[in-house]
Amino acid sequence: MTPQEQSQKTRALCRIAPVIPVIIIRDAARAEGLARALVKGGTPVLEVTLRSDAALDAIRAMASVQGGHVGAGTVLTPDDAKRARDAGATFAVSPGLTDRLIDACTEIGLPLLPGTATASEVMRALDAGYDMLKFFPAETIGGAPALRALGGPLPQVSFCPTGGISPGNARDYLSLPNVICCGGSWLASETNISAGNWDAVEARARDAAQLSG
Ligand code: 3PG
Numbered sequence: 123m124t125p126q127e128q129s130q131k132t133r134a135l136c137r138i139a140p141v142i143p144v145i146i147i148r149d150a151a152r153a154e155g156l157a158r159a160l161v162k163g164g165t166p167v168l169e170v171t172l173r174s175d176a177a178l179d180a181i182r183a184m185a186s187v188q189g190g191h192v193g194a195g196t197v198l199t200p201d202d203a204k205r206a207r208d209a210g211a212t213f214a215v216s217p218g219l220t221d222r223l224i225d226a227c228t229e230i231g232l233p234l235l236p237g238t239a240t241a242s243e244v245m246r247a248l249d250a251g252y253d254m255l256k257f258f259p260a261e262t263i264g265g266a267p268a269l270r271a272l273g274g275p276l277p278q279v280s281f282c283p284t285g286g287i288s289p290g291n292a293r294d295y296l297s298l299p300n301v302i303c304c305g306g307s308w309l310a311s312e313t314n315i316s317a318g319n320w321d322a323v324e325a326r327a328r329d330a331a332q333l334s335g
Pocket of ligand 1: 286305
């Protein structure tokens with residue numbers, strides 16, 4: 123799958139809901155309940171970060187939840203991409219972009235949402251064929267004003283900003299013409315996951331699903 127085709131897929135996924143929950147899960151037994159709550163709340167595109175031993179089992183469990191679109195986050199290497207795809211992930215998110223990751227995702231047909239932080243990184247991703255990008259770590263690198271400014275010379279790129287985004291500032295991003303959705307971990311807090319507090323997760327997802335610019 124070419125990078126252009128990968129970006130078509132990730133763009134379509136990013137259009138499904140205004141927020142992609144970024145999930146850090148430490149107990150795969152919680153995965154299915156968590157995914158059900160997020161899907162029910164209206165945020166069905168899920169990024170499970172490969173930051174815990176439970177992540178791949180969690181992806182496996184979530185992949186069976188109807189209505190969900192489960193991807194892997196923190197995909198750093200070709201091996202990460204392959205393991206994520208084998209576990210059932212249908213897309214991958216990375217904090218950056220490497221040649222090895224481009225080659226791996228192209229070869230195995232896993233749509234990649236690569237991370238960028240500067241104009242040169244955006245241009246490099248465009249050169250490779252990606253025009254749907256993550257902007258990371260969004261708040262730290264200038265936030266919504268920086269993304270607005272990038273849209274001047276690079277209007278052909280769409281972004282999913284992630285990092286430091288909350289219900290308090292999400293609208294600042296979502297109102298920009300070059301932002302399709304945001305990523306954020308607030309929907310799936312560690313406290314609510316470990317307590318199995320799915321009503322609270324669903325409520326946060328419901329609020330996030332209503333966000334717009
Ligand atoms: C991350 O990599 O953890 C994501 O960017 C989520 O960031 P957040 O916790 O600030 O939402």
